[in-house]
Amino acid sequence: MPSSSDKSRWRGLTPGRIVFTLFVWGLGFTMLFPLLWMISTSLKAPGKEYIMPPSLIPDPVHWRNYLEVFRAMPFGRFLFNTCLVTVAVTFGQALTCSMAAFAFSRLKFPGRDKIFLLYLTTLMIPGVVTLIPLFVIMQYFGWIDTYQALIIPGLFSAYGTFLLRQFFLGIPLALEDSAHIDGCGPWGVYWNVILPLSKPALVTLIIFTFMGAWRDFLWPLVITNSLEMRTLTVGLSIFRGAYVSDWNLMMAGSCLVMAPLVFVFLFNQRFFVEGIQLTGIKG
């Protein structure tokens, strides 16, 4: 282990530290390699992916695979569907959960704690228990294969309400009181005091909902059946069925499904890390 008194990371590179550094970077490269391989395969000309020994650098670079993917399947539509559903669910859930969490933590009304207990109880029930009845409800509403079915059940979350309520409870009441003196009603307190002060918890909820909605596979698979209503993940699985041995195209499709999420992650890493720590420690 390197000594902790070193001020600079570069100064005093002992042989031990050089070996350590090479080791951690080697490990990082190994973990990254499958992703590089995916990108590489997606850019190889058809047939070239089978050449042995394999090479990481595609020669020639065959960008057309990506065009081919869009021609073979309505990936543009899938992308639109996923974006629409993800954005609607993420912001809808942040809104309904923060409002309910405000009522549960800052307002007084009869039966409050009993209703909240009901929320808590359902937290323990796995989503698969409600999957089948939800499907039946959607069918009853005539919502199968619609945006309503993809979006509306995702707008409410007992977990999100719980997370935000716990955070709201930690905000000093005195701040709220001074808002009351300034003539703020409950909506003013909610919007001007509580929400701005709970950015860490809101960002955490937004990130987790966003990730969950983008990655979701089972629900969109069950609830949609026309090609136009499929999301990226389900579209990719259909694509797999149709082009089972065209690895270039399949890897190009996989890259397309991942890329937006990976970019969101790369530019917001700090929030991801802080969010995990927030929920992990509180949970």
Add this chain to the structure above:
Amino acid sequence: MKDDQLALSPVLKAEEREPATTMKRNGARRGRGLRQLATAFPFLAPNLIGFFLFTFFPVLASIALSVTKWDLLTPPEFVGLENYANLIGFSFDQGRLQFNDPDFWKYVWNTIFLMGAIPLAMAGSLFLAILLNGKFPGRSILRSIYFLPSMCVPVAVYMLWRWLLNPGTGLLNWVLSYVGIEGPDWLGSTTWSKPALMLAGLWASVGGYNMILYLAGLQGIPGELYEAAKLDGAAPWHRFRYITWPLLAPTTFFITVTSIIAGLQGGFDAAYIMTNGGPAGSTTTIMFYIYNSAFQWMKMGYAAAMAWVLFTMVFAITLLNWRVGGRHAQFF
């Protein structure tokens, strides 16, 4: 300002406790209760209506469904506990144990087998966290690299691993052939299909959520403890064994519980994309069986009963968490 806070908060706290104790038999109070409800309702309504419609009611409906036989086309038929009996029941036939649904038990075993990756993944996460807690050039970039696979979309990750695990032309078997091992037909063999899925899952999770939690735990351990141990001549392994490991116990416990709960409900995406549950059902998990029962074979009641059996398992782990976790909380 500071004084204000101190003076105000106990008063308000006391007032907050009021409704629970005094709501009964007082007309004025009841009027106030109604006014409070009128204020709170608009905040509560959107989430509460959604909660009742899409969470609470489906839970009740699921119980009702689990005692019926229903294919969605003909009206449901009440069958009592028959679904549960068919699912977990067994009998003895000439001294031999006969399960009513041997497939279910096979898939329970598959699920547990695949959960065998949990200790490996946890050890890996802890190892990576310890590495990242050291000092070396480019640490923050490397943290992102370790973290990246867990940020990917599972469906696409499993697609990628199908390609890496391809028997003839996949990268993994090529690497293995380099060291003189003839790689198996990973996803086509009942022996290797489960390890193959575990490998893909490990890659996708080892640097993720749990590594970050461990890293946070490590950063919370005061450096003086290590300094003192060093002065006492403790070797690195002993410092890990007697300082790091015990102080990370709450984190380890939390990760164990959440991983088991997730593992019991896991395996759907991987099975659907990589193996379709095969070969010969060797990668079908409880979740995949529920999906197939409900949406391929239209056995809604049977699938609902299975979901409740799964819930019982998850609930048992949750109870264990409360029992043991309560004791932990007193310690730390």
